[in-house]
Structures are given as C-alpha cells and as structure tokens.
Amino acid sequence: MWQSSRMEGSPLERQQWKSIIEGLLFAAGEEGLKPKEIAEILQIDTREVRQLLKEMRQQWNEEGRGLQIVEVAQVFQLTTLSEHRSYFEKLAESPSRSQLSRAALETLSIIAYRQPIIRVDIEEIRGVKCERAIYQLKRKGLVKEVGRAEGVGRPILYGTTRQFLEYFGLKSLDELPPVDSIFHWTEWEQEREELYQRLGVEPQQAPEELEEESHSS
CATH class of the missing domain: 1.10.10.10 (Winged helix-like DNA-binding domain superfamily/Winged helix DNA-binding domain)
Known part of the structure; x- marks a missing residue:
C-alpha cells in the first residue's frame, strides 16, 4: 500500500478521484494535463493530485497494466508501454486498418x-x-x-x-x-x-x- 504524509479524503473518495483522473487523462489525449488543472476540476489540493498520480503509476506498474502515466514538462499523459511497440506496429500494418x-x-x-x-x-x-x-x-x-x-x-x-x-x-x-x-x-x-x-x-x-x-x- 502507499502512504502519504498528507492523506485527504476517505479510501472510497481517493479511489473515485483516481478513477476520474484516469478518465481525464484519457480525454486529454496527447496534450495531457497539469496537476493544477486536475486539482481545479476535482477541487482538491495540487499536492494531493501529485500524490494520487504517484500512487496510480506505482499501482499500474505492479498490476502490469497496458497503459502508463508519464510526466513530460510537468504535464501528465497516458501512453502505451514501449515494450509493446511491436504489437502496435502490427496493428497499424493490418490490412483491415490500411x-x-x-x-x-x-x-x-x-x-x-x-x-x-x-x-x-x-x-x-x-x-x-x-x-x-x-x-x-x-x-x-x-x-x-x-x-x-x-x-x-x-x-x-x-x-x-x-x-x-x-x-x-x-x-x-x-x-x-x-x-x-x-x-x-x-x-x-x-x-x-x-x-x-x-x-x-x-x-x-x-x-x-x-x-x-x-x-x-
């Protein structure tokens, strides 16, 4: 389990926030979102958003998820795993996708x-x-x-x-x-x-x- 020096919300609320963050990052696409933008939407502290993102990244890694959360220039976005690249190339080359x-x-x-x-x-x-x-x-x-x-x-x-x-x-x-x-x-x-x-x-x-x-x- 993950621990934070500043835990906000009940476990149920935090799980709901993570679910919402996942949806927000998916909707934002390659442009991603800054923690401040997520915080304004959820109406919680920016530091808490960063903690939630940290927990999500660790949890997804441990679960072997096919997506990951990456941070680029203080912007968070969803991406696929680099080790799965060959499979996506096969998908793109599929005749049905041509x-x-x-x-x-x-x-x-x-x-x-x-x-x-x-x-x-x-x-x-x-x-x-x-x-x-x-x-x-x-x-x-x-x-x-x-x-x-x-x-x-x-x-x-x-x-x-x-x-x-x-x-x-x-x-x-x-x-x-x-x-x-x-x-x-x-x-x-x-x-x-x-x-x-x-x-x-x-x-x-x-x-x-x-x-x-x-x-x-």
Whole structure:
C-alpha cells in the first residue's frame, strides 16, 4: 500500500478521484494535463493530485497494466508501454486498418484547409472528438505536429505533410480544390468519390465513422 504524509479524503473518495483522473487523462489525449488543472476540476489540493498520480503509476506498474502515466514538462499523459511497440506496429500494418475512415478523411480535409489548427478547433468544426482520426492520419504520415499554439496548455498545432501533397499529386497547398468540393459531401458526390479513390478508401464507410463517434461520446 502507499502512504502519504498528507492523506485527504476517505479510501472510497481517493479511489473515485483516481478513477476520474484516469478518465481525464484519457480525454486529454496527447496534450495531457497539469496537476493544477486536475486539482481545479476535482477541487482538491495540487499536492494531493501529485500524490494520487504517484500512487496510480506505482499501482499500474505492479498490476502490469497496458497503459502508463508519464510526466513530460510537468504535464501528465497516458501512453502505451514501449515494450509493446511491436504489437502496435502490427496493428497499424493490418490490412483491415490500411484504409482511412470517412471520419479521418474529413479531419484531414479540415487540417488541410485550416492549418495550422489545434485539435479543439477541429472537433468544434466536426462536432465530434477527433483524437482517433488524428492518430490515424499521423501514423499514415499525412499529418504532423507543426508547433504549439499560445494560450493555456499550449495545445499542439497540426498541419499536413509533404507526403500529403505527394499523395494527392499537389505541388503546393495552393493547388487544393475548392473547399466546397470537400465539405459538401452530398452536393459534390463525384468529387467525393474521386477523393476517396485517391486516398485508397471505399466510399461507403459510415459504420467506421459511427464507431469512432461512439467512442468519443
């Protein structure tokens, strides 16, 4: 068991706080959270948050969990274990995972036209969480981190890559087609199908999109 020089709350409350922290870190994704941000949400002392995180890290390590809590520049985030990397590479290379979902395609379009852009703004445009889609696009080399925005937490800015241009046969972003041909899916069916074909995906992939949106709810 773990001991703290300053224990707050009952065991039941502390376990509930840990459960909430785990959910918060998952929702925050790669941007992570500072102890102060977690403390403000839970309305407890920042030092107590650090103690809870310490206990969670130790407990997860002892239990052999597939996720870990890491601290980078005073920001805590959830990551997978480095020793499991080969398995994630196999997952990414799986034929069933080789195509882009419509959700990823729409996310890519937003990034292409609005870059540099942060994840929150992408999600505001789409109306759903986009962390999974962004991860897929990064794995395929179509999207990359291009810096950090000013403001609280300095969120990551995303932009397209050189591989994105090569994928679409573009010399520069100036050659992107009119934005309406990307976003007005029903009114521009032919352009939509051509875009799917150039990305090597099937036009009918609504179930995948629904799956992602169900994960984000």
